[in-house]
Amino acid sequence: MRLKLFxxxxxPGLLVKAQVGGMGTYRFLYLQPNARIAGLGxxxxxxPDNDVNLIVQNPSLLNKNFHxxxxxxxxxxxxxxxxxxxxxxxxxxxxxxxxSMGIQFVNYGxxxxxxxxxxxxxxxxxxxxxxxxxxARVYKQFQYGASxxxxxxxxxxxxxxxxxxxxxxxxxxxxxxxxxxxxxxNAGIQLKAYRNDHYENIxxxxxxxxxxxxxxxxxxxxxxxxxxxxxxKLLYQINNRNNKNIDLETGLPIQEKFNIFDxxxxxxxxxxxxxxxxTLNIRFGYNALRRRELSLTDVRGMNGFTWGFxxxxxxxxxxxxxxxxxxxxxxxxxxxxxxxxxFKRKKxxxx
Numbered sequence: 001m002r003l004k005l006f007x008x009x010x011x012p013g014l015l016v017k018a019q020v021g022g023m024g025t026y027r028f029l030y031l032q033p034n035a036r037i038a039g040l041g042x043x044x045x046x047x048p049d050n051d052v053n054l055i056v057q058n059p060s061l062l063n064k065n066f067h068x069x070x071x072x073x074x075x076x077x078x079x080x081x082x083x084x085x086x087x088x089x090x091x092x093x094x095x096x097x098x099x100s101m102g103i104q105f106v107n108y109g110x111x112x113x114x115x116x117x118x119x120x121x122x123x124x125x126x127x128x129x130x131x132x133x134x135x136a137r138v139y140k141q142f143q144y145g146a147s148x149x150x151x152x153x154x155x156x157x158x159x160x161x162x163x164x165x166x167x168x169x170x171x172x173x174x175x176x177x178x179x180x181x182x183x184x185x186n187a188g189i190q191l192k193a194y195r196n197d198h199y200e201n202i203x204x205x206x207x208x209x210x211x212x213x214x215x216x217x218x219x220x221x222x223x224x225x226x227x228x229x230x231x232x233k234l235l236y237q238i239n240n241r242n243n244k245n246i247d248l249e250t251g252l253p254i255q256e257k258f259n260i261f262d263x264x265x266x267x268x269x270x271x272x273x274x275x276x277x278x279t280l281n282i283r284f285g286y287n288a289l290r291r292r293e294l295s296l297t298d299v300r301g302m303n304g305f306t307w308g309f310x311x312x313x314x315x316x317x318x319x320x321x322x323x324x325x326x327x328x329x330x331x332x333x334x335x336x337x338x339x340x341x342x343f344k345r346k347k348x349x350x351x
Contacts, residue, residue: 053085
């Protein structure tokens with residue numbers, strides 16, 4: 001029965017044709033308000049630390065060490081778009097399983113509603129929500145988990161509901177300095193379309209990753225390949241990028257040509273952390289696809305590069321992350337992680 005239910009929910013999303021930039025619905029699922037993820041190039045599926053916020057991207061990272069952790073995340077995107085995510089994890093010994101629950105939201109703000117002739121009719125709002133539930137287990141050197149996402153999108157009077165799942169598995173070396181993982185994200189279907197019978201695909205994302213923490217220095221390096229369901233198809237031609245190259249016969253811009261290196265690099269995210277004990281982390285990342293898509297013709301700047309840090313103050317882990325999207329424009333992501341057990345009073349003991 002459970003297998004039939006899983007196939008019913010997941011297979012429709014796996015069978016849709018591959019999605020590339022801008023296609024499909026519920027794209028807000030790609031917007032991660034988490035500061036650590038933002039600082040690591042927008043992808044942290046190979047970051048095996050006790051941070052409950054990371055399971056939003058990789059449910060197999062969840063384990064009993066996350067018990068009673070709470071994570072809060074917030075970012076003010078461009079045009080005053082606000083996004084956040086709340087997570088809570090708990091472990092049940094009798095089931096040998098760790099669970100988490102949370103909600104992700106994006107608030108696009110208020111807009112002026114007008115008639116075709118410009119007459120103001122009032123205002124309307126827009127927002128999207130993702131209620132996510134996760135379960136994970138550990139078996140020897142393997143960890144595996146799955147998340148169920150209940151999705152709601154409200155854009156003015158248009159409403160849509162959907163359901164999706166993430167499945168993931170990770171392997172760790174015995175010293176946990178080496179990690180590999182595979183993740184399938186957002187495999188699902190739209191249950192209610194914005195318009196009658198006009199159903200859209202949810203953008204699935206297949207990823208694999210590898211990370212290595214060095215034993216005698218603070219460096220950890222991660223390499224991730226994302227969007228593998230569209231292998232070699234992420235790049236698209238931009239005419240005005242080559243506006244100085246005109247075909248003399250037709251007078252039209254010469255189309256871009258992509259070699260195999262360009263196509264392969266578009267799938268790569270590289271990140272690194274400098275881990276100074278339990279009190280300070282410094283993070284950097286590089287997202288090749290983001291750099292290509294958001295760079296201007298003559299000004300590339302630092303688009304695609306990210307950075308951030310995390311510090312522990314008393315019972316709280318506080319993190320900041322910044323992603324550079326355009327020259328002179330970046331995001332400011334903030335996260336807080338704490339554990340409820342840390343607030344319990346120690347029992348008095350007598351001799």
